[in-house]
Amino acid sequence: MATVNVLFDGVSGYMGGTVLYKFKNEQSTRYQSVKLFALVRDANKAEKAEHYGATPLIGSLDDEEAIYQMITSNNITTILHMADTTNWVRQSYLIKALAAVKSDVQKHYVSVAGADSFGPATGWPRKDAVSDLEDCYQQEVDCAVSYERRTVDMNIHNTAEAAGIKSYIVFAPCVYGLGSGFGHVTSIQVPGLIRAAAKDRAAHYTLPGTDAGGYYFAESGFASWQQMTQTVAKFMYKRGLVDSAEATPWPGLPDKSIAAQSLNCTPGYVSHIFGGLVRLNAQRGATIGWKPKYDESYFFEQFDNEIDPLQEKNFAFEAKKILKHDEIHGEGKH
Incomplete structure (x- = not known):
């Protein structure tokens, strides 16, 4: 089986560090064909990311040219974005670079988001629970009230789809407990x-x-x-x-x-x-x-x-x- 190169960002954060730790612990049994890369800001974090089983790439999400070179030169075909997910400009750099990677492997882009897009505080019109088996993308398009996070969601879907990339947005309403990464161990x-x-x-x-198919609610x-x-x-x-x-x-x-x-x-x-x-009903994950x-x-x-x-x-x-x-x-x- 061909190796799949996966890039993590946000690994010094609570969620990114915990996900990287989980990958490291299960790589020998479940992810043998996966090579992990981690985007970090400095040599200190690079050393820690390497200890967690990832090849460190030092750089900034604000540097479009550097991001492009890192992703294309390392043949990255999957990105897990967990840093400042309301910033569309940074995500656009990642998706643009991912689209430029020459590979026969299907490319994937995963972004983690909060769930306030689906709450009344941001102008969401519904009061009942929203299921991720519904066409959530189209409902965000149709929402009369503009909200930054919804705009980012739609941009991710539209830009990735145009480039032939499968996009996934995982909405986590409330994360809790102690993290297991090398950076922040508590959430917000x-x-x-x-x-x-x-x-x-x-x-x-x-x-x-028409169902975008890329919205996943992390709810229990x-x-x-x-x-x-x-x-x-x-x-x-x-x-x-x-x-x-x-x-x-x-x-x-x-x-x-x-x-x-x-x-x-x-x-x-x-x-x-x-x-x-926010009322969410996680059903797509079961599929x-x-x-x-x-x-x-x-x-x-x-x-x-x-x-x-x-x-x-x-x-x-x-x-x-x-x-x-x-x-x-x-x-x-x-």
Whole structure:
């Protein structure tokens, strides 16, 4: 069997590093015909990527010419893009270079995205659960409200299809648990709630308010942001890091400036990152053998494991205040 050359980017991040680790651990049994390459920014990360079984390529996603040379000279036929996936310019460089590779092997482009494209906070019109067996691409095209992430999704599909590349967008509504890569070992959302808890010492949430075939929802159950915040509050209270095990609404709502300050983001991103009412139904993965390994109970149990690493790194635990959280009543996906 011919060797397939696969390029990873974002390998020093939480998700990219974890995926690379999984590939390394299973390469001897499942991916014997795959050669891994990793795009990294410097020699230090190159050494670590090599330890994880990947041939390092030092460069920047902003350097179009360098990206072109790396991909074409190494005969890359599959790209897993997991770095700044809302940036279309960078992704266009990758797809353009992939299209230029001369190979008889089918080329593939995989991008990982958040799921806020399918939530009301970004103008998505539906309130029911969206299945990835539907024509999600066409629904994004038809959506009356423009949103950057949806535009990127459509650009990926259209540009890849025109070049004969199979594109896949994997939507991950909420990633959680400790990563196993060489860089970041925590994600954004749950640690964000934990850091806010350490700052303010109580739990708060906001009140409610033709088939492309390349959309895959990474979902294994429903969980609301209120449930998530309540769980964080419980584990923080057990450690004496918050004053109450109960979550309450953010002070000052509907103004989200207080929430944004504690969550270290702009008010406009409070609902996008730490809230939202995204309803997804992952069905397409089953057609290629994907099966959820963990359920809702496991999801919540992992929150307990994320607190200590953050505390050890002194992420805002010196302040004695409360846990905050942007919650829209209803159900979200994880």
